[in-house]
Amino acid sequence: MGRSRAVTLVLESVRVRRGDAVILEDVGATIRSGRCTAIAGPSGAGKSTLLRLLNRMLEPTSGRVLLDGTPLPALDVLALRRRVGLVAQQPTLLTDTVLDDLRVGCPDLTEEDARSLLVETGLPPTFADRPTAGLSGGEAQRVCLARTLALRPEVLLLDEPTSALDRASAEAIEQVVKDLRAAGGTAVLVSHDTAQARRLADDVIVLRAGRLTEHGPPEEIEYLRAVAS
Numbered sequence: 001m002g003r004s005r006a007v008t009l010v011l012e013s014v015r016v017r018r019g020d021a022v023i024l025e026d027v028g029a030t031i032r033s034g035r036c037t038a039i040a041g042p043s044g045a046g047k048s049t050l051l052r053l054l055n056r057m058l059e060p061t062s063g064r065v066l067l068d069g070t071p072l073p074a075l076d077v078l079a080l081r082r083r084v085g086l087v088a089q090q091p092t093l094l095t096d097t098v099l100d101d102l103r104v105g106c107p108d109l110t111e112e113d114a115r116s117l118l119v120e121t122g123l124p125p126t127f128a129d130r131p132t133a134g135l136s137g138g139e140a141q142r143v144c145l146a147r148t149l150a151l152r153p154e155v156l157l158l159d160e161p162t163s164a165l166d167r168a169s170a171e172a173i174e175q176v177v178k179d180l181r182a183a184g185g186t187a188v189l190v191s192h193d194t195a196q197a198r199r200l201a202d203d204v205i206v207l208r209a210g211r212l213t214e215h216g217p218p219e220e221i222e223y224l225r226a227v228a229s
């Protein structure tokens with residue numbers, strides 16, 4: 001499935017507050033098009049928060065996020081979320097069967113395409129017929145990934161996509177990221193798995209306590225050396 005084109009996301013002095021708590025402070029970064037960027041850092045550093053800013057699941061308290069130079073609030077939010085698809089750590093399934101779920105944003109998706117999207121994410125094609133109730137966390141997350149891929153996003157945002165998976169299933173997800181990149185798409189991946197970040201990422205952003213402390217190619221990132229997995 002081809003994706004239309006790669007896009008660049010820019011964060012400008014982004015700050016996120018929740019009550020008195022500062023979750024992100026003065027974060028500035030350019031997420032390059034056609035690349036895979038991994039967001040790394042300790043638990044609670046603000047990684048998921050940063051990811052959610054990139055398709056307006058969350059608004060910054062101050063600062064801006066731009067897509068190809070346009071501030072996100074100037075774009076239609078549903079169109080934005082089709083272009084910049086987020087697969088959350090806690091997946092939400094919306095309908096009764098997997099096939100219906102894959103068709104939520106894409107009603108014309110053929111059964112054949114639905115089954116091949118499932119295979120892409122490491123699930124058997126027969127999964128299309130399964131009820132969504134009772135899926136495991138890892139299965140539900142992969143159905144959400146397949147649902148997002150059905151929209152052919154230009155940017156794929158993945159929050160810990162393999163933390164609940166065995167090695168073979170995780171490899172399927174890593175292949176999805178590689179294929180997207182090979183097709184010119186952009187991926188942003190939150191991962192605690194530093195070996196995975198080294199395998200997949202062209203660029204790594206490190207957050208610590210809400211601040212961006214490192215940004216560059218994996219071989220230059222001290223955090224990946226310090227926290228080897």
Ligand SMILES: Nc1ncnc2c1ncn2[C@@H]1O[C@H](COP(=O)(O)OP(=O)(O)OP(=O)(O)O)[C@@H](O)[C@H]1O
Binds near residue numbers: 021023043045049050
């Ligand atoms: N709605 C909220 N209200 C208050 N604090 C919040 C809220 N959402 C997130 N936080 C806090 O913001 C901080 C960053 O959360 P976030 O989920 O972005 O971290 P993370 O780096 O993705 O963590 P993990 O690796 O554990 O998933 C955490 O301390 C979290 O408790």
